[in-house]
Amino acid sequence: MRKVTQDVTNTMNWMILALLAVTMTAVAQQPASAPQNPQSVAATQPEQTAAQPSAAPSGQAQSAPGQSPQAQGSLAPPTTMDQVVDRVIMREKDLIKFLSPRTPIVETYLQNLTQDPQLGPIPQDDHYFLGRMDLSDTIDRSDFLQEKGKGEGEGMEKRLLGGITKRFKFQYQPLGFSWMIFADRNEFDRQHYNFRYARREFLGDVRCLVFDLTPKKDAGRGRFLGRIWIEDQDFNIVRLNGTFARPSRNSYYYHMDSWRLNLIPGYWVPAYIYSEEGDFTAGAKNKIAFKAQTRMWGYNLKTGAANDELTNIRVDSVKDDTPTAQDATPLAAERQWQQQAEDNVIERLERAGLLAPEGDVDKILQTVVNNIEITNNIELPRPVRTRVLTTSPLETFSVGNTIVVSRGLIDVLPDEGSLAMVLSHELAHIVLGHNLGSQYAFNDRMLFSDEVTYQNLGFKHIPEEEAAADKKAVEMLKASPYAQKLDSAGLFIKALQKRAPQLSALLQAHLGNNITENGTVTRMAQLANSAPALDWNKLDQIAALPLGGRVKLNPWDDRVEIVKAQPVAITSARDKMPFEVTPFFPRLSRYSVASTPAATTVAAPTATATTANASPTPTN
Numbered sequence: 001m002r003k004v005t006q007d008v009t010n011t012m013n014w015m016i017l018a019l020l021a022v023t024m025t026a027v028a029q030q031p032a033s034a035p036q037n038p039q040s041v042a043a044t045q046p047e048q049t050a051a052q053p054s055a056a057p058s059g060q061a062q063s064a065p066g067q068s069p070q071a072q073g074s075l076a077p078p079t080t081m082d083q084v085v086d087r088v089i090m091r092e093k094d095l096i097k098f099l100s101p102r103t104p105i106v107e108t109y110l111q112n113l114t115q116d117p118q119l120g121p122i123p124q125d126d127h128y129f130l131g132r133m134d135l136s137d138t139i140d141r142s143d144f145l146q147e148k149g150k151g152e153g154e155g156m157e158k159r160l161l162g163g164i165t166k167r168f169k170f171q172y173q174p175l176g177f178s179w180m181i182f183a184d185r186n187e188f189d190r191q192h193y194n195f196r197y198a199r200r201e202f203l204g205d206v207r208c209l210v211f212d213l214t215p216k217k218d219a220g221r222g223r224f225l226g227r228i229w230i231e232d233q234d235f236n237i238v239r240l241n242g243t244f245a246r247p248s249r250n251s252y253y254y255h256m257d258s259w260r261l262n263l264i265p266g267y268w269v270p271a272y273i274y275s276e277e278g279d280f281t282a283g284a285k286n287k288i289a290f291k292a293q294t295r296m297w298g299y300n301l302k303t304g305a306a307n308d309e310l311t312n313i314r315v316d317s318v319k320d321d322t323p324t325a326q327d328a329t330p331l332a333a334e335r336q337w338q339q340q341a342e343d344n345v346i347e348r349l350e351r352a353g354l355l356a357p358e359g360d361v362d363k364i365l366q367t368v369v370n371n372i373e374i375t376n377n378i379e380l381p382r383p384v385r386t387r388v389l390t391t392s393p394l395e396t397f398s399v400g401n402t403i404v405v406s407r408g409l410i411d412v413l414p415d416e417g418s419l420a421m422v423l424s425h426e427l428a429h430i431v432l433g434h435n436l437g438s439q440y441a442f443n444d445r446m447l448f449s450d451e452v453t454y455q456n457l458g459f460k461h462i463p464e465e466e467a468a469a470d471k472k473a474v475e476m477l478k479a480s481p482y483a484q485k486l487d488s489a490g491l492f493i494k495a496l497q498k499r500a501p502q503l504s505a506l507l508q509a510h511l512g513n514n515i516t517e518n519g520t521v522t523r524m525a526q527l528a529n530s531a532p533a534l535d536w537n538k539l540d541q542i543a544a545l546p547l548g549g550r551v552k553l554n555p556w557d558d559r560v561e562i563v564k565a566q567p568v569a570i571t572s573a574r575d576k577m578p579f580e581v582t583p584f585f586p587r588l589s590r591y592s593v594a595s596t597p598a599a600t601t602v603a604a605p606t607a608t609a610t611t612a613n614a615s616p617t618p619t620n
Contacts, residue, residue, distance in 0.1 A: 105353045106296050353558055384401050384403060429469045
């Protein structure tokens with residue numbers, strides 16, 4: 001009897017297993033008749049939430065965090081909002097794993113605000129942070145700039161939040177501004193968060209599902225509170241907007257708006273974070289009021305020697321016995337030595353992520369330099385090159401025959417005449433033979449970590465050389481095609497002088513000479529004497545642009561290009577925002593190899609609609 005019962009039991013078990021197998025096969029085939037687009041789910045179930053845990057989505061049981069984008073494409077499309085949430089959680093873990101070996105550069109520029117009756121909130125003072133993030137086990141950073149008063153043994157919470165000192169002075173902690181690249185690095189799941197579907201929305205060309213996230217009651221401190229946008233193809237988070245909940249005593253969480261870009265197949269990488277605090281309505285009392293931009297780049301910096309060097313074809317050349325192939329003369333040797341130093345510096349800055357690769361912006365700068373050279377009959381033994389520094393502070397310098405201009409300075413220049421003014425000063429140094437940096441021809445001087453770049457490189461001229469370069473630059477400009485465009489350059493100097501006392505961090509040069517000294521503009525100040533009066537209320541007078549008005553930086557490969565945005569009408573003096581921080585609103589698009597020769601697509605981060613409110617972009 002026992003044996004018969006055992007046989008019956010075994011038979012029933014096999015039948016159940018067979019039935020489950022058939023059911024799973026049917027479920028796996030379900031997407032053929034189920035809604036293929038999660039937007040249809042959103043339309044039919046607008047009130048459904050995903051607050052409670054659910055079974056793994058059909059077709060997803062075999063997936064795991066870290067799965068390749070190709071494998072993700074084989075997953076069945078979600079058919080419920082619960083399944084969408086499961087997919088989002090999985091993709092966020094994939095991104096964290098993908099980024100873990102990378103150490104991008106992170107830059108934060110912050111302006112504390114005060115209320116001006118005419119112009120509204122304007123900068124009162126500013127702060128600048130530049131460092132490299134380590135995304136391996138936990139988010140941490142090392143700084144390029146020397147921090148004043150940095151204490152040892154600071155806890156992660158203090159470094160993240162910012163804090164109140166014993167003197168009740170609020171301190172910004174740079175790591176806090178870049179923390180929101182993820183909603184929650186370690187515990188982004190249903191056990192810690194409630195997910196509530198809100199609506200559908202387009203961000204640029206990308207259709208998104210929008211969810212509100214709230215931490216559960218016992219989730220603990222520092223949990224994300226806000227809204228996320230999820231693209232509807234692979235279900236990656238593309239935007240986060242909100243703050244972190246439940247700060248501890250004497251700490252403060254900032255509100256942030258974080259954007260990601262689809263720069264490589266399958267992943268949306270963090271690119272921009274905008275932060276803002278303060279209320280300027282009548283009767284409001286601000287404990288803190290600021291605006292801040294955080295940018296990330298250098299995800300794909302090339303390090304070490306290229307392995308393919310060993311596979312290159314090597315061709316022996318024929319011996320050249322002509323006189324030009326003999327030993328260099330003393331002067332020729334001196335020039336070759338300077339070029340070797342120049343090449344070493346340019347290569348080292350690019351490897352550190354502080355110099356953008358050669359591109360179209362360089363060609364625009366080069367055209368302006370050529371126009372000045374030709375009209376002044378300047379002939380140099382080597383051509384002058386131009387490159388773009390990837391950072392925001394307004395600075396220029398030259399090493400050998402290469403002129404370097406910062407992204408931030410190009411951003412705020414209103415027109416081509418102002419750009420010519422900036423470039424002519426550095427060209428004058430080259431023409432006058434004010435060569436700097438020959439010591440960097442010794443390659444051992446390039447052997448330092450990226451974090452100490454500013455301590456190991458410098459290209460500052462003595463005051464007498466700066467004055468001579470200004471005089472020569474004005475002389476060249478008056479003989480150039482930009483002679484009739486110097487009024488705008490002078491207006492730029494006047495606007496800079498107006499804001500200089502409040503923008504010491506933005507005007508602090510880290511490699512070259514400062515444009516200002518003790519709050520007074522010294523660079524090319526002569527041009528301001530003949531410029532029209534600066535009038536904030538004159539709407540057609542654009543003396544300077546907000547930050548982000550000209551150049552966009554690709555966070556993956558560090559390439560820069562000119563922003564192409566439609567002009568927006570200015571309706572009041574408050575729309576001008578010279579040198580000011582504004583929100584990011586990039587037009588999101590999906591990665592497409594065909595769309596860019598460099599095989600990388602980046603949305604145009606038009607920092608604000610008014611960044612194109614001035615005269616046209618500098619052209620050839």
